Amino acid sequence: MSKVRPHRATPSLDMTPMVDLAFLLVTFFMLTTKFAAEEPVPVDTPSSTSTIKIPDTNILTIMVSKDGLVFFNMDGQYNRAAVLQKMGTKYGVEFDQTEQHSFAVMGASVGLPIGSMKQFLDMSPEDRKLVKQTGIPLDSLHNELADWVLESRLSNRMLRIAIKGDRDADFPTVKKVIKTLIDRKVNRFNLITNEEKESS
Amino acid sequence: MAEITQGGGGGKKGGKIRSKKTSTRIDMTPMVDLAFLLLTFFVMTTTLNKPQTMEITMPEEDEKEPPKVNEKHVLTLVMGKNDKIFWYIGITDPEVKVTNFSHTGIRKLLLEKKRDIPKLIVLIKSLDESKYKNMVDILDEMAINSIQRYAIVDVTPVDKELIKDVQI
Numbered sequence: 001m002s003k004v005r006p007h008r009a010t011p012s013l014d015m016t017p018m019v020d021l022a023f024l025l026v027t028f029f030m031l032t033t034k035f036a037a038e039e040p041v042p043v044d045t046p047s048s049t050s051t052i053k054i055p056d057t058n059i060l061t062i063m064v065s066k067d068g069l070v071f072f073n074m075d076g077q078y079n080r081a082a083v084l085q086k087m088g089t090k091y092g093v094e095f096d097q098t099e100q101h102s103f104a105v106m107g108a109s110v111g112l113p114i115g116s117m118k119q120f121l122d123m124s125p126e127d128r129k130l131v132k133q134t135g136i137p138l139d140s141l142h143n144e145l146a147d148w149v150l151e152s153r154l155s156n157r158m159l160r161i162a163i164k165g166d167r168d169a170d171f172p173t174v175k176k177v178i179k180t181l182i183d184r185k186v187n188r189f190n191l192i193t194n195e196e197k198e199s200s
Numbered sequence: 201m202a203e204i205t206q207g208g209g210g211g212k213k214g215g216k217i218r219s220k221k222t223s224t225r226i227d228m229t230p231m232v233d234l235a236f237l238l239l240t241f242f243v244m245t246t247t248l249n250k251p252q253t254m255e256i257t258m259p260e261e262d263e264k265e266p267p268k269v270n271e272k273h274v275l276t277l278v279m280g281k282n283d284k285i286f287w288y289i290g291i292t293d294p295e296v297k298v299t300n301f302s303h304t305g306i307r308k309l310l311l312e313k314k315r316d317i318p319k320l321i322v323l324i325k326s327l328d329e330s331k332y333k334n335m336v337d338i339l340d341e342m343a344i345n346s347i348q349r350y351a352i353v354d355v356t357p358v359d360k361e362l363i364k365d366v367q368i
Contacts, residue, residue: 015228022235029242046333048340050254064332162253167333171279171326174335175354182258190253193336 039108040133041065046167048193058158060149061192063109064165068173069135071111072148077104079155086151087114091144095121111135114144138176146180153184164192254339258352273319277306277338278359281329285338286363289313296366301337310345322350325359 043063056075063071074080081104088095091114095103099121103110111133112120120131137144153159161181165174181189271290278286283301287309288294299305314320324338335352342350 015232019228019232019235022232022239026235026238026242029239029246033242033246045251046336048252048254048336049344050252050340052253052255054251054253164251165332165336167331167336169332170328171330171332171335172328174332175326178258182260185260187260188255188257190255191336191339192251192253194251 038129039063040071040111040129040131041067041069043164043166044168045164045192045194047195048191050193052190054162054190054192055160058156058160060152060159060161061109062145062149062161062163062177063111064163064169064173064177065111065135066166066168068170069111069133070138070145070173070177071109071133072136072145073109074152074156074159076156079152080104080106082155083148083151084117086155087144087147090147090151091115093118113137138173138180143180145177146184149181149184149186153186160190161186162190162192254336254343256339256352269321270319273317274321274323275313275317276323276325276359278325278327278355278363279330279334279338280327280363283331283334286366288362291358294362296362298366301334301341306338306341307345310341310347314345314347320347320349322347324350324352325355326352327355327360327363 041063043065059075061073063073065071074083081100084095084100084103087093093114095118099118102121102125103117106125106128110117110120112131113134113136116134120128123131136148149161163174163177178189181187271292274290276288276291276294280286285299285301285306286296287299288296299309310322322342324335326335
């Protein structure tokens with residue numbers, strides 16, 4: 001029986017194709033990943049068994065924080081700038097080109113009355129994170145959220161509206177948001193949840 | 201690993217210093233490790249990032265007369281503080297009971313009622329003390345138990361009176 005002599009070579013194998021592939025994938029994922037902008041308040045969404053995924057584009061997010069503050073966010077830079085300008089003319093605040101641009105490129109949600117928006121947009125992005133945002137006014141007499149929703153829908157007809165509420169947000173605030181939407185004839189909207197983890 | 205075995209073999213051979221042939225290969229292992237680490241990171245973050253959504257459609261607010269239903273078919277759920285649910289059937293002098301969001305609580309109740317009452321209509325009412333989570337949970341239960349007819353409505357003073365007696 002011929003004995004096969006153990007081939008004593010260094011156990012290295014050519015990893016080049018694998019590395020090529022790995023880096024290709026790394027590059028692909030790095031370029032396609034969109035990092036979520038840092039939100040002014042953390043929101044812990046409740047879980048549900050729903051498996052519908054939220055669309056990436058044409059979405060208006062109304063965020064309700066734990067303290068009952070309401071924040072506004074929307075995608076699409078052109079639409080954002082247009083909405084800000086319209087809101088400005090409605091409330092008598094003039095926003096210049098730089099302010100409109102910084103609002104357009106800002107990925108995070110904002111929760112400020114339109115009156116203090118100008119001052120907020122003039123700040124540097126680092127300073128903006130330190131601002132304690134007070135939420136968008138939502139009273140029946142002074143409802144800025146209704147105007148945000150209205151102007152956003154006018155500038156983007158395809159817009160879908162999503163409510164991203166914290167699990168511990170109190171119900172009256174959420175009810176006010178829903179009431180505002182229904183008043184503006186938005187009868188169909190989405191509630192953002194995350195995947196059910198524990199089996200209840 | 202390959203380096204270690206080579207070093208051990210060299211010691212046995214009488215310590216003769218040989219001019220090592222510098223190989224053109226470089227050890228790519230750390231780089232590959234890093235590449236795969238990054239790859240794993242990006243794969244994980246991109247797929248898990250997308251949140252779920254629950255679609256709800258609210259009825260239009262118009263002056264039309266709401267449809268009349270038999271009160272025996274109506275199950276009212278009132279969500280209160282600390283994840284409690286008060287429930288009763290009908291409107292004339294109902295017996296109010298308390299349940300919770302557990303498996304044996306609301307899920308069992310809904311399944312039983314759905315079996316007993318084929319034309320079941322669920323009214324969801326939330327007290328001001330309840331949380332947003334409760335609303336999402338109850339809508340989720342509707343989906344799980346495939347109850348098609350339900351509505352989110354405001355709490356009436358009558359409901360508050362009914363609940364007052366049961367509150368612990």
